[in-house]
Amino acid sequence: MQRLTEQILAHAKGLPEGTPVAAKSLLHLGNRAAVDQALSRLAERTQLIRAGRGVYLLPVTSRFGTRAPSVEQAVEALASQRGETIVPSGAAAANTLGLTTQVPVRSVYLTSGRTRKMSLGKQVVELRHAPRWQLAMAHRPAGEAVRALAWLGPEKAGAALQTLKRKLPPGAFSELVAVAPQLPTWLARSLGKAAHG
Template sequence: MPLVASCQKITHISDRGMAMQRLTEQILAHADGLPEGRPVAAKSLLHLGNRAAVDQALSRLAERGQLLRAGRGVYLLPVTSRFGVRAPSVELAVEAIAAQRGEVIVSSGAAAANRLGLTTQVPARSVYLTSGRSRKMRLGDQLVELRHAPRWQLALAHRPVGEAIRALAWLGPDRAETALRTLKGKLAPAAFNELAAAAPQLPTWLARNVGKVAHG
């Protein structure tokens, strides 16, 4: 290869490396300005470079541990404090991903039942229900599972009655009536009335039990 052509090739490779370094620095600066748990999405970085370059930069940052790859196309900035480096809060990350992707994401029925005192069983895994597709995310050492759920289980998602519906769905037909009687004493009357009003959205077995306890 002629000397001039060789020098030009080396210069081109050097320029490309510098451009990639500049892009990774810009991505890190962008990520550093986000609230804890907010995903770093390739589509929000296209003003910095083309999609292939952005994807390559994100992948490199994940390999270096400067970003966490939580799932396909989902990257998160680790949190650095005086206690060291940790993954973002699961709750904050899930809330941010739900907002970014326009999904409904809520805690699982097992977690809801535990919080409402309907079971002493503590979920062994972090499971959330979503209106989107089922998938898994890794936040540091913790695996978070997102399971697609039917619409009725996501009804009134972030209200106490929504949590009660998810708990009842998890408990199932055999335990629903007993659980509903417990809930009638735990929930505010307005909340239980809201549950009764939601009966048309529920499957037959649950609507029947709700009506029986509400009007019995």
């Protein structure tokens, strides 16, 4: 059994930093019960970090000790592994775009998958299921603007859109206007006013 834990550790070390190790991807090494037990054992010994149900990460070792991989890397790797769209929350997008000075305290991401929490060392990352329209144009400035506007809400959308019209590159604002039919009525209406007003 010792050999299985060594094989799993060797497999994890061969992956890029922050790539989650899931029991399903290790079934070529042994049966599910043995793999689960080995993963659990590695987590107890702190050789792996248990990030969530069935998801483990290899800690990053440096001359200063060990730490959990960066949140961005872990989330990106999880998205590609699970085939999900995962993007920063509307609060983070609004902050990035300069629409608010509030800095989100918690790490919250929106996902096309189910709502869940992921632990990265002492930090807890919340993955919240979001409607498809909030995940549109996932990693583009226009998509970031959609999430920021959704977070700001109908009352603040008009003023925020005027700011975005000045800040976003012309192509990104046009992209935002083009996606209006997919958005909720209040947001599509605000976008129409900002584009033609």
